[in-house]
Amino acid sequence: MNIKKCYPLIGLLLLLFILPINIALADNVLNKFDIKKAPSEYQINKDVSYFDLLLKPEQEEHLTVILENNSNEKIKLNLSINKAITNQNGVVEYSGANKDNSKTAPYNIEELITLSDKEVNLAPSEKKEVTLTVKMPKNEFSGTLAGALYVIEIPQSEATNTIRNILSREIAILLSNSTKEITPNIIFNDAKAIHNNERNAIEVNMENVTATYIKDVTLTYDIKYKEQTFMKGEQNSIKIAPNSLFSFVIPINDKKFLAGDYNAQIKVKSGNNVWDETLQFSVEKEEANKLNNSNVASKEEKSLPWSTIILSLVLITFIGLVFYLIWKNKQLKQKIKKKKRRKKI
Numbered sequence: 001m002n003i004k005k006c007y008p009l010i011g012l013l014l015l016l017f018i019l020p021i022n023i024a025l026a027d028n029v030l031n032k033f034d035i036k037k038a039p040s041e042y043q044i045n046k047d048v049s050y051f052d053l054l055l056k057p058e059q060e061e062h063l064t065v066i067l068e069n070n071s072n073e074k075i076k077l078n079l080s081i082n083k084a085i086t087n088q089n090g091v092v093e094y095s096g097a098n099k100d101n102s103k104t105a106p107y108n109i110e111e112l113i114t115l116s117d118k119e120v121n122l123a124p125s126e127k128k129e130v131t132l133t134v135k136m137p138k139n140e141f142s143g144t145l146a147g148a149l150y151v152i153e154i155p156q157s158e159a160t161n162t163i164r165n166i167l168s169r170e171i172a173i174l175l176s177n178s179t180k181e182i183t184p185n186i187i188f189n190d191a192k193a194i195h196n197n198e199r200n201a202i203e204v205n206m207e208n209v210t211a212t213y214i215k216d217v218t219l220t221y222d223i224k225y226k227e228q229t230f231m232k233g234e235q236n237s238i239k240i241a242p243n244s245l246f247s248f249v250i251p252i253n254d255k256k257f258l259a260g261d262y263n264a265q266i267k268v269k270s271g272n273n274v275w276d277e278t279l280q281f282s283v284e285k286e287e288a289n290k291l292n293n294s295n296v297a298s299k300e301e302k303s304l305p306w307s308t309i310i311l312s313l314v315l316i317t318f319i320g321l322v323f324y325l326i327w328k329n330k331q332l333k334q335k336i337k338k339k340k341r342r343k344k345i
Contacts, residue, residue: 032071033122035151035169038064038129044179050148050172054179055136063132065149065171069122076154077120079130081113084146084172086208086246088196090217090238094148094170104209105243106141109175113147119154134175143182143211145175146242184214184270186240188277191264193257193287194249198296200257202231202250204266204279214240214270221250222265225258256292259285 037051040063044052055061069075082096083105116131132149152168189205196203202223208214217238223231231252240246260283267276283291 030167032069032153032167033075033077033151033169034068034070035149035171036066036068037171038066044176050174052174052176053134054176055134057136057140057177058138059134059136061134061136063134063173065130065132066127067120067122067130067151068127069124072124074124074156075122076156077122078152078154079115079118079120080150081110081115081132081173082147082150083108083110084148084241084244086239086241086244088203088247088249090219090235090240090246090248092146092213092239092241094150094172095152095168096150100244102207102209102243102245104207105145106143106211107137107145109145109147109173112136112145112175113173115149132173134173136175136177140177141211142178142180143176144213144242145211146172146213148172182210182212184208184210184212184273186214186268186275188266188275188279189245191262191266191279191281193262193281193283193291195291195294196249196251198294200252200255200291200295202252202262202264204248204250204264205245206248206266206268207245208240208243211242213242214273217268217270219248219269220267221248223250224263224265225260230262231255256295257283257288259283259288 037049039046040051040053040061042053042055042061044054051063053061067077080096082094083100084092084094085098085100087093087098112135114133114135116133120128120130122128148170150168150170153166155166185208187207187209189207191202191204194201194203204221217240218234218236219238220234221232222229231250233250235248262281262283264279264281265276266279267274269275
């Protein structure tokens, strides 16, 4: 038995250890359905794939989108109109999964648009049109109301042991009475110690109080404890939705909270616009102990990660298998030599 002939078998065994048994076919899932908009005569920028509309007060406009099923099976879709919000990563989202309690928008875009259908069933390869009716408010407003038509697949069966991928699509909808640009403004609300995904972190809450996107934002922070830097860093490429709250989360990694007073020095920059603020917050001894004791990062310091344990087991198994095959190969060679000697005798 030649050890080199066993290499493919060894590789296969490793793959069985490392790779999951059930693998989703990503290409099929990502192309399961499409959503496209029909042109509108009130579109400001005709080169973009979303609705960017200039409408008059009290004007009513009917928009059309086309849903298409690209798969070989029936699908059911849920449709909703959602306000644009800014998530904790500094990304604008339209899913409606997270709510925004900001009260600074001149109007709620979710109340200005109605759908002809909130659920759509599509047969394989079928197309259907859905109408969005926009009714602009009576009074003129400055800036942009931002939201989106959000479409998500409704699962047709219960998940078992297989991986389920739920596809969603969205088309942003921007409503304006004027193309005049407005000057953005950010106000800072507060900072506090929190848990984020069971890890210690600091949350800085701010708000875009103007009806305009704030793009290409760079946020720098310097968190001080007793005048000493506790955590310092920077995040780029942030985008903040119009009239939205932004709770920026600063992970403190494996650090523990100390009881006492903190100063969060925050600077937000977008183009020539700069906002900075120093926010004070305190952590009581009882709160610090509670956060530190349930901090996953601290527990991970004391124990090996599961990934390390699994990888070690795989390596031990692999090394053991290699030594076994080498030993088996030597045994086979010795048997062959003994047989040859007997034949000579």
